[in-house]
Amino acid sequence: MTVIGGGISGLAAAGLLAREGHAVQLLEQNDTLGGRAGRWEAGGFRFDTGPSWYLMPEVIDHWFRLMGSSAAAELRLTRLDPGYRVFFEGSAQPVDVPAGRHGAVGLFDSLSPGSGESLARYLDEAEDAYGVALERFLYDDFSSLRGLAHPKVLRRAPQLAAMLAQSLHGRVSRRFSDVREQQILGYPAVFLGTTPFHAPALYQLMSHLDLTQGVLYPQGGFAALVDAMERLAREAGVHILTGARATGIVTGPAPGGPRVEGVAWTDAQGRVHRTGASVVVGAADLHHLETELLPEELRTHPEAAWNRRDPGPGAVLACLGVRGRLPQLAHHSLFFTRDWRDNFDRIRRGTAPAEATSVYVSRTSATDQAVAPPGDESLFVLVPSAAVPEWGRGGVDGAGAPEVEAVADAAVRQIATWAGIPDLADRAVVRRTFGPADFVHDVNAWRGGALGLAHTLAQSAFLRPGNASRTVDGLLYAGASVRPGIGVPMCLISAELVLKRIRGVHGPGPVGPPVVPLRGEALLGEGTSPERNGSRESGAAASEAPVSGATPPRAAAARVGAGAGSRWLT
Template identity: 30%
Template sequence: MKKNCIVIGSGFASLSAACYLAKDGWNVSVYEKNDSLGGRASQFVKGGFTFDMGPSWYWMPDIFDKFFADFNKKTSDYYQLDKLSPAYKIFFSDDIITIGDSMDKICVEFERIESGSSKELKKFIREAQINYDIAINKIVLRPGLSPLELVTKETILKVDQFFKTISSQVRKRFKNPKLISTLEFPVLFLGAKPSKTPSFYSFMNFADFGLGTWHPKGGMYEVIKAMQNLAIELGVTMHTSMPIDKILVSNGKATGVSSGGKIFNADVILSGADYHHSESLLEQKYRQYSEEYWDKKVFAPSSLLFYIGFDTKLKNVEHHNLFFDTDFELHAKEIYDNPQWPSNPLFYANFPSITDTSMAPKDCETGFFLVPIATNLEDTQDLRDQYFELIMNRFELRTGQNIRNNIIFKEIFCVNDFKERYNSYKGNAYGMANTLTQTAFLRPNLRSKKVTDLYFTGQLTVPGPGVPPALISGKLVSELIIKDN
């Protein structure tokens, strides 16, 4: 007889797990609290403008390819994928670095900034590629149950890289601060300072320079729609606008969930919702981790986000743009070391309609601005407005254009919204940081240690933050569930 699994949440990890379990013959039901699927990868549409509310970088295309291949499908069965050229621009106070769509183009740009740097860059990326192969084909495919999972003949040779930092390794090879910032940027996706991130994670630099930056036509939400369609093809049922208020446990075994006074029973419960929130749905005695545990963990930043519709095409920008025209170190300290609203923040600006005209009306631009900030900050309208002015001033200065009069509308999303919409712990945007003491088996478990048949997936557990890791997390937990049952 088929077994039943209830999946709480519908982000990348939840949908991934739902597909793998359904493929194995399970009856799978997904329950989402919001009115549309996707979790933090939601979509916002207004007046012909389309915004990805969360992830907007499509990196590691091989991970997406592998996911769909597991179901004898291809990404092209569901969405069109284009490689961005250039991948992105980085604005500094006195220069702009353009990251091209090939190593040759990137090497030329590095040489322009620092003579002889291209030789070091090629060596660095070759080593990063070896790390990528070990990470993606060995380490991340393990469920984080034991420290021995990290011990392979490949990782033994790399053990020193778990105790050195990205920052130290980059600074050993490159002297120009702009190139250092360019190479330290990708680990920000892992949610920690480069000076706290093991140098093994240089594999993110290979993901960036080696594999390139891509864009699914219509935006990242097309991937969510693809996974939803695949899940439905496999027999998964979807329920939206159904927040779960309790995980039911009987004699130490998860037996179901309740939503709005109704009870839904299942053989296995899997939560892809925020891990801290998921445990709050249990009686105290069934929770694995205390409030003190969560409070001591290093969380990836939250974000202040502006979604803006412009009635004109913008100049001097690309699809992805990073504004590193202020003090990188100071901003990092104001996120991690001394949490406060940043005095002069770095920020990111995304204009997908530059390469994908389907995402904005004709002669208009879809704009998404992101300021990384510490978690759990005070979030008021005054602060949101203050930072909007600060960001717009810098954007207009660096790109040489006045755009405020071209704003049709703007929507703002910040700490309070992350808490309310996603039940996000302290309003974090990206989950728990991948520091040395929060890697692999040192992260919260995929399987509950206190409740039988209760499992977790997503960015707070194994393997960590980011969209490709979320796809892998869903696969890992599904394999664990299948093995246990």
């Protein structure tokens, strides 16, 4: 078997298939693994250039358990408290969103008296929707729709239909009049590559993840997760080749129609190879796989179909190594404009933000002392944009395309003004930017999309591209372009859907025991207690609680890889 792509979904699929007993070769075009879950290092500063919110911990742990381990054994997880900080345009003080349901209810009551009770009901519904999604939808490749007739689904059919017919913003705004509360409940739509005005209200379930379960952080960043996955995949027998660019999926005739025979690829020296394979897993961008590696007559998704699809947002990213401390920022900080609808409309139109825009900042050095020199800070800044590769690529020390550098400069000025850090730009001694064209260059992203196909109604569940080619037997797909969707947990599930296909298992549900949503103390892992450990600073901005105990010996050696890649997000 051959897997194309060494991102999260490719590593996950290769590991599961090798663990199953198959001979597996993985081809990765870049020099380092991780795909959108990239990393970069300079001047003693380390950066995740991709995923930074560790959500759905039960899904990640489930993959590790299928590999004979666990998240607690492979990672050192920290629960963030506050989960994140929000700066609202025009508001003098930011709002810290505490970890856990009780704190979130109290916060809402402080923002709008009486709204805590509404939030409690909202979170009950979100938890129920998430539980049903785990059991009936996320682990289903929808090769058959019989699973939709399950009693648990039928009993909730009226509620589910209402959630699909309504936008997330519509559902939230009918229950919460405070704009700040609306934005706290609506922003998770951005994780799904869309907006609260276009995401179905079913994605209310996302609030269960950040408000009830809380936000975790793996020490060493998501690079540590990639390293742990690579290690387990290699131990299972996966033969990993980096600098190996797939150039074609080789097919041949068979009684039932075309089927895969292998993959053509070139190595780092430009030599041409052909590897035979009875199964090929395309764990790269689906548009690239079908339009670049298959002839037109064998494509499941012709170009006309792509013209009707939403690539999701692009992004401009900036990695900043900053001298001195930045207590004004939490581990995760969100900057929200007052007129959100106008902000999202400008993003969709591809208008460069010449004024205030919504921005995300990750200050991992608030929690992880290894990512910056002592007393300094590592910042990752994300500015959502349209998928506009025409803006160009980023660069080091201001050497990126003018449009990209201008967007990054504006974001730094906005952060400095809103958070009260007037000398932020002057204190940045390390800087690298990434633009929409970097996603095309580094991960072959369709139209420069930073995340994958947006989770609109027409691109969710069984309406999303499937995990198997309809024209080529033996060609399977995993990753953010296909079911179940965007994000590290979703990519892990897509790998499991590939395993189920190969086993001939159809219908909902994971391989092995059920995946049960974790709450409260269960998030703290095995054999650990919830007492707090010391953070790098006092106060709510960076308090943290150990989740999975001390760093396990075999994970310590590979906590943060030293490779410098230029990839990004999940």
